[in-house]
Amino acid sequence: MPKRKPAGIGTFDLEPGRVIAGKYRIISKLGSGWESEVFRVAEVRTDIERTAKLFFPERNPGGRTLKRFARKLHKLRHCPIVIQYHTEETFRYRGRQVSFLVSEYVVGETLAEFLKGRPGKRLSPFEAVHLLYSIAKGVEDIHALGEYHGDLHDDNIIVSRFGLEFEVKLIDLFYWDRPKGENRKDDICDLVRLFYESTGGARHYARQPLAVRYICSGLKRSLILKKFPTVSRLCRHLETMEW
Template sequence: MPSKIKRKTLFNFEPGRILSRKYEIISLLGVGWEGEVYRVKEIDTGIERAAKFFFPKRNVRNKALKMHVKKSHALRHCRILVQYNTIEKIHFQREEISYLISELVEGPLLSQYIEGRPGKRILAFEGLHLLYGLSSGVSPIHHAGHHHGDLHLDNLILTRKGLEYEFKAFDFFHHTGQKSEGIFTDVLHMIDVLFEALGGPKCYARQPQYIKDIICGRKQNLIRKKFKNATQLKVYLQNLNILA
């Protein structure tokens, strides 16, 4: 999991706090658009897990939480997704708050990994492996007719095995409208992840042509002609011949 974060938060749970008589707070792992994630320890077993707390204004009548649980269950075969185990409740500032307990994923955020690389970026060939790992993880989600909606450097936990990249992703974001548009939004997000990992706009002009043929200057109309979903992106990478 990402390293310990120190910042002022809404819940601001301190290490050692006991939740629901079952879990002890160890540290804050991350803060997102809809909530906070903490590393916790199961008191009875000593097993460490992750606990996600939704901001009340993002989770009116537990709608966001229920959507997460239902979508996670429907996509439980997708290895890229963090699987939630149970729902717990606490009282916080005179309000009942529901939270999700999930597996604890070990590894750095992709943003932290990039930050630690020379020049704070990865090389083009490595970027192909990164994008292939990401598109391989997202492809089963799209095949099932769903989308993730919130793929970015701070929402992807990285596990690297040699030249291979594997990811775990948090925090769905539900887009209204046609499913195909939500799926294409994931494609744009994945290409943006590649773009940022390679150094962003300051490095784009120096990228090899095979990278530019994927990023397409970040022009949506050009990207849409090539990649409408993660599977098309994955197959393109499988057939790419960078020596031609």
């Protein structure tokens, strides 16, 4: 009889208070994806909060998935918009060796949650331009290193402060492909789509000021990339645009 493959873990059932790798106390589960689950944890000795991304062993053969993600975060360690990588650890779970990646915990709310809490669930054009500029400036640093985010949407952006300017952090970067120009173009189009959504999307588009519609370009990829072939061009446009 062929040997049966061990069943996948499916989900990590870790109660708040449980300590993993002797160092991190589980606080709560933050999210669940195809290759990993993300937990809010606290260092046992310092009580400092961290984020732990626990990889399903079947999606992390030889630790290669974790290694790719860790190396990408490390490469981007001087980009202030990207979460900081701390370390990697392993622990035993139901007889399996599980690896996890520890990064900073960002206090704030996802952009999706933040927008839900705004009047009309959207931003004014002025606020939206500031939000777009904060994210685009951060992405400019990433692209300057030849890298890309790869999955820019409102659940992968954490708003940690909002006043005259936005302070945002990017999480959950895509790390499978070698960076290509096409990946950076996707980031630019994703930024414009985020801007469009933050102003209220299709329902409000026709009534937006020309300055907003100029950036959104009707969400036409070719038009967006003609106006903003690089994210730096988008940043320079925002710095000098007339209202």
